[in-house]
Amino acid sequence: MLNIVLQVFDGVATYQGLQLGWREANPILLAAFRAVGVGPALLLFKIQACGLLWLLHRVAPLSVGIAVLRMLAAVYCVLSLAPWLGKFISFAVSSA
Numbered sequence: 001m002l003n004i005v006l007q008v009f010d011g012v013a014t015y016q017g018l019q020l021g022w023r024e025a026n027p028i029l030l031a032a033f034r035a036v037g038v039g040p041a042l043l044l045f046k047i048q049a050c051g052l053l054w055l056l057h058r059v060a061p062l063s064v065g066i067a068v069l070r071m072l073a074a075v076y077c078v079l080s081l082a083p084w085l086g087k088f089i090s091f092a093v094s095s096a
Helices: 002-019 026-035 038-059 060-094
Strands: none
Touching: 002 038, 002 060, 026 038, 038 060
16 A cells, blocks of 8 residues: 555645756656657556555465565655655745
């Protein structure tokens, strides 16, 4: 469940960050933005990510699935949650 929440957070934070004029660093996502638009691209990518998380949860052996899901949560915390929270906190402080 934590991984799904992190995916939703990343999608919403990315969308809001782009609305504030910040840039997306993922070249694949940038190409999708140009092809179908920001909202649809984020929605498609996040639905796919959540589907893959669900599939991993359902088919991987329990010990492997738990280890991989924990690793993925840690990676998303380091590469998405922390940077986005830092940007938003910095923005809020500078706007106040």
